[in-house]
Amino acid sequence: MNISYNWLRELIETDLTAGELAERLTRVGLAVDTVHEFVAGGDAAKDYVLEVDVTSNRPDCLSHLGVAREVAAIEDKRLNTRAWQNSKIQTAKVSGEDAGRIENRELDLCPRYAARIVRGVKVAQSPMWMVNRLEAIGQRAINNVADITNYVLHEVGQPLHAFDLNRLTDERIIVRRATVGETITTLDEVERTLDAEMLVIADAVRPVAVAGVMGGLASGVHSDTTNVLIESAYFIPSQVRRTRRKLNLQTEAANHFERGTDPEGVPRALERAVDLIWDIAGGTPDVSAIDIYPRRSEQPAVRLRFARIGALVGLNIAAENAREILKRLSFTEREHEDGAALYVAPSWRVDIEREEDLIEEVVRHTGIDRIPSRLPLATTGGEYLPNERARRLARRTLTQAGYDEAINFSFIDPNDTREFAVLPTLESDERHDENSDDKEARHDGAVDLSNPIIENLTRMRASLLPGLLNAVRHNLNHGTRDVRLFEIGRVFASRDDVASDKAHDEREQHRPLEREALGMVAIGGNREANRFGVARPLDFYDLKGALEAVIENMKLPALEFKPKDFTHLRSGQSARISLHGKAIGSMGRLAEAIETRLKLKQSAFVAEVDFNLLLDANQITSRYRPLARFPIVARDTSIIINRQTTFAAMRNSALEIGTEICRDVRFVDVYEGANLPDGFRSLTLRAVYSSDERTLRDEEVDAAHRSLVQTLVERFDAQPRE
Amino acid sequence: MSDITVETPSIETVREAFEQEFGRFAVLSENPSGDADGSRAAEDDMRAVADLRTRHLGKKSPLATLKKQIGRVAPDERAAFAQTVQQLEADITTRIAEVETVLSEAVKQASLERDRLDVTLPGRRAAHGHLHPITLLRERIDDVFVSLGYAIEDGAEIETDFYNFEALNIPEGHPARSSQDTFYTTNGLALRSQTSTMQIHAMERRGVPLRVAASGRVFRRDTPDATHNPMFFQVECLCVDKGITMGDLKGTVEEFVRRMFGARTRTRVRASYFPFTEPSAEFDYSCFVCDGAGCRVCKQSGWIELGGSGMVHPNVLKAVNISSEEYSGFAFGFGIDRMCALMYGIDDIRLLFENDRRFLEQFS
Numbered sequence A: 001m002n003i004s005y006n007w008l009r010e011l012i013e014t015d016l017t018a019g020e021l022a023e024r025l026t027r028v029g030l031a032v033d034t035v036h037e038f039v040a041g042g043d044a045a046k047d048y049v050l051e052v053d054v055t056s057n058r059p060d061c062l063s064h065l066g067v068a069r070e071v072a073a074i075e076d077k078r079l080n081t082r083a084w085q086n087s088k089i090q091t092a093k094v095s096g097e098d099a100g101r102i103e104n105r106e107l108d109l110c111p112r113y114a115a116r117i118v119r120g121v122k123v124a125q126s127p128m129w130m131v132n133r134l135e136a137i138g139q140r141a142i143n144n145v146a147d148i149t150n151y152v153l154h155e156v157g158q159p160l161h162a163f164d165l166n167r168l169t170d171e172r173i174i175v176r177r178a179t180v181g182e183t184i185t186t187l188d189e190v191e192r193t194l195d196a197e198m199l200v201i202a203d204a205v206r207p208v209a210v211a212g213v214m215g216g217l218a219s220g221v222h223s224d225t226t227n228v229l230i231e232s233a234y235f236i237p238s239q240v241r242r243t244r245r246k247l248n249l250q251t252e253a254a255n256h257f258e259r260g261t262d263p264e265g266v267p268r269a270l271e272r273a274v275d276l277i278w279d280i281a282g283g284t285p286d287v288s289a290i291d292i293y294p295r296r297s298e299q300p301a302v303r304l305r306f307a308r309i310g311a312l313v314g315l316n317i318a319a320e321n322a323r324e325i326l327k328r329l330s331f332t333e334r335e336h337e338d339g340a341a342l343y344v345a346p347s348w349r350v351d352i353e354r355e356e357d358l359i360e361e362v363v364r365h366t367g368i369d370r371i372p373s374r375l376p377l378a379t380t381g382g383e384y385l386p387n388e389r390a391r392r393l394a395r396r397t398l399t400q401a402g403y404d405e406a407i408n409f410s411f412i413d414p415n416d417t418r419e420f421a422v423l424p425t426l427e428s429d430e431r432h433d434e435n436s437d438d439k440e441a442r443h444d445g446a447v448d449l450s451n452p453i454i455e456n457l458t459r460m461r462a463s464l465l466p467g468l469l470n471a472v473r474h475n476l477n478h479g480t481r482d483v484r485l486f487e488i489g490r491v492f493a494s495r496d497d498v499a500s501d502k503a504h505d506e507r508e509q510h511r512p513l514e515r516e517a518l519g520m521v522a523i524g525g526n527r528e529a530n531r532f533g534v535a536r537p538l539d540f541y542d543l544k545g546a547l548e549a550v551i552e553n554m555k556l557p558a559l560e561f562k563p564k565d566f567t568h569l570r571s572g573q574s575a576r577i578s579l580h581g582k583a584i585g586s587m588g589r590l591a592e593a594i595e596t597r598l599k600l601k602q603s604a605f606v607a608e609v610d611f612n613l614l615l616d617a618n619q620i621t622s623r624y625r626p627l628a629r630f631p632i633v634a635r636d637t638s639i640i641i642n643r644q645t646t647f648a649a650m651r652n653s654a655l656e657i658g659t660e661i662c663r664d665v666r667f668v669d670v671y672e673g674a675n676l677p678d679g680f681r682s683l684t685l686r687a688v689y690s691s692d693e694r695t696l697r698d699e700e701v702d703a704a705h706r707s708l709v710q711t712l713v714e715r716f717d718a719q720p721r722e
Numbered sequence B: 001m002s003d004i005t006v007e008t009p010s011i012e013t014v015r016e017a018f019e020q021e022f023g024r025f026a027v028l029s030e031n032p033s034g035d036a037d038g039s040r041a042a043e044d045d046m047r048a049v050a051d052l053r054t055r056h057l058g059k060k061s062p063l064a065t066l067k068k069q070i071g072r073v074a075p076d077e078r079a080a081f082a083q084t085v086q087q088l089e090a091d092i093t094t095r096i097a098e099v100e101t102v103l104s105e106a107v108k109q110a111s112l113e114r115d116r117l118d119v120t121l122p123g124r125r126a127a128h129g130h131l132h133p134i135t136l137l138r139e140r141i142d143d144v145f146v147s148l149g150y151a152i153e154d155g156a157e158i159e160t161d162f163y164n165f166e167a168l169n170i171p172e173g174h175p176a177r178s179s180q181d182t183f184y185t186t187n188g189l190a191l192r193s194q195t196s197t198m199q200i201h202a203m204e205r206r207g208v209p210l211r212v213a214a215s216g217r218v219f220r221r222d223t224p225d226a227t228h229n230p231m232f233f234q235v236e237c238l239c240v241d242k243g244i245t246m247g248d249l250k251g252t253v254e255e256f257v258r259r260m261f262g263a264r265t266r267t268r269v270r271a272s273y274f275p276f277t278e279p280s281a282e283f284d285y286s287c288f289v290c291d292g293a294g295c296r297v298c299k300q301s302g303w304i305e306l307g308g309s310g311m312v313h314p315n316v317l318k319a320v321n322i323s324s325e326e327y328s329g330f331a332f333g334f335g336i337d338r339m340c341a342l343m344y345g346i347d348d349i350r351l352l353f354e355n356d357r358r359f360l361e362q363f364s
């Protein structure tokens, strides 16, 4: 809302400069964002424009009059309404002659409708002073009649509409609902189809305006218009808002009406407009005004206990001061008894319903800055989210491992997500079968948006991976080749009929499942900090290592990895990840089809796990174990095995069959390549032997090791490598 | 062999022979730092000097022959001869030793030189990643709230109308509820449009009195541009107890910004409006760059807007069955993305969610 300093000073005589006014208004809640100088053409006086950010509860301040009222309260002055009192015309009651001209069939939607006719006007350019005024506040001048209605709107906050009387069939006005399918071409030259819930202003035959929103093109003021009918009305805000939204229209008039105008200000605005038209555009006003207002609007009486002010605000404001402030703001005090009073707000205030509203009036005009500051006494201690420490450790472990933290939008393009398996915890129980060898069932519990803002981003993500891969693509496009990213964020899946003990909202049962996931992606080389030589290409085990580091730092037991196919992962390079035997996610190399779609020239490795499960899992507590007292003997053996045989399987077997002195079986190396038959690899294991009671003899260890290798060879149909 | 008569050299010949061969090393002992540049040369010289020693001091050297002659010299000349020979031996020994000392120092120097490192080369370590600036800021904010006695809360990002609007005193028909401003799912749930939803959940779960703070993602239907994103981060804090006043709100906000931005940070306050607070206020804090003098960050005003605040609206308390006669509270909240952009000088907040490594690696 733009306020002209000169215009304002016609309504309130103030000695405050524009800058001082801006500061004072800001403190009482009318935030002035900027003050700038305005120099009109010709010899017009210099003006200042205050850009006021009017909060949604104060539509009464969307005019110079409204702002002037606040200034009057700040300065304890009276408004200057001379310009209006000098009016040459008087508002009369509905005359007999005009009684039939206007009919209001919808008093509930339009509690007040007033109009007046001016005959013989000459539509022309507005005088310079008015053009300047309008330009100062950023309004474009059109013609004198249109400019006057606009001028009055910005002066007193009452939207007006000017009809060409001769273009109204039978010169009649009917306030009614539209009939279904009725159409009107509005001033913006768009034909609009109306429905029965919309209020229109009609002539004897057809709608001539969408009430409170926009006038019709045909019935408006044209250059040849001579007789005008000026409308000033009060429409119910919700009615205007609903219609405006349905028609997807945004107008200055609707903006005022839908936030709430002053029903008592209707005739004053009409008078002011007619007076200006008479003055500027000539013609003669009809003797009588029409004003249909059978049921007077009432403001509620609100009780204020003066002691409550101090209790809520923390500053003792004397009852006398509070009463004085409310008086300056035009509140009517009804009953005043010990320590309390009943107040009725002026007709232009739409925001006064309860005691706290009155307290706010008192406080903002007293000055919040005058309230002494203190810290509330504490009865509880501060506390982080459970496992915040583990959360922070996980993040820092990942950055140590070379991963940058990403944050992606929560909504994504469904086309990017199709192939991606969701977390096991997002799958419904029926869909989820851990022992199934099928490729992971596709997730169909999507949560979709009904009103996305970015084209294609219509779905709440069920996986973090598509977003991370898009970020990889973005980096590659900008010349960054080695990309490692992680994100910790919510993923979503719909559920049906969620049991809820909350009765507030029937939609509780549709609440989707929200899980916090950890997603990781790696592509390119294993970079060293500040060294830019050739880097070893990242592989599956780099990603796995980073994830293992996270787990270790979160003090969780080792994760279990089991070969398993997923739709978004390349078969044979993918694993189901479990913790304590419970599936928590997946990792592997991205499926070829997705690599192709994303035009990736290198392999990308991805992982996604349910981060909530990691946070909630029991942490390991460190316990000291006595150090070995006798020497430890290690024996390495290379075994050629089928590629489908896993290290984990061999290790578990070895530990199971190994004798009491075999303490551990460890991975040393794996060799794949020449000299080996197709489909085989050579795995080197290290068995560790020791005893708590004695030093082992070589022959003893050799025998145990031979037997161990022999059993493994037999069990896994393998052969020792020489 | 001892029987073979060897022609006995004269002392002078022996000295001259030594002098002649030693000549090229003599300069070294006088000018030690001179020629020890190449390590190889120094090592060669070392070998040559060793050879020289063998040949001039060794058992088969002319000097050795001379020494054997001492016994055969006439007794009256023997002492003098012996002395001269010993003098010669001492001379040669000393001079070779001097040169050897110089040379061994040169060899050592050369070897150090050969192993010289460029200590300015970068240290060896794996490339490390970076936390997102939003995370850095959220952690800092959480730390401040915990230090002020608040419990950190977390909440759902998809909400029912009740939590997102109704309980927060945002009635049906309020513009914020329109599908113009708020995202809705196809089954009618809202993507939370402010972290204030936390207030309701926390009061339901914990009851009063309470002090909680929560930060997280919120969603509004803004088309992305340099200052808007359809998703951003907010933080909200809530304190409800008997006798809480606007003075507590002011004190808490002031303490919060001091702990966030430094002890000199000042605040100013003005009246405002939010549906879920009454009375409402907005706070500014003195610019952390210029300390209030005016700069680009604060657009020359010296002040930076913090965000909205106020006394919890009685309707909000009523929604969770708390008597506003008995209890009162305050809440304040602000946008983290905007604060983040100001703190790090980010001129286009779309960068926050592009996840460009060149952007992310600037923060730590």
Ligand SMILES: [Zn+2]
Pocket: B287, B288, B289, B290, B291, B292, B293, B294, B295, B296, B297, B298, B299, B300, B302, B303
């Ligand atoms: Zn500054």
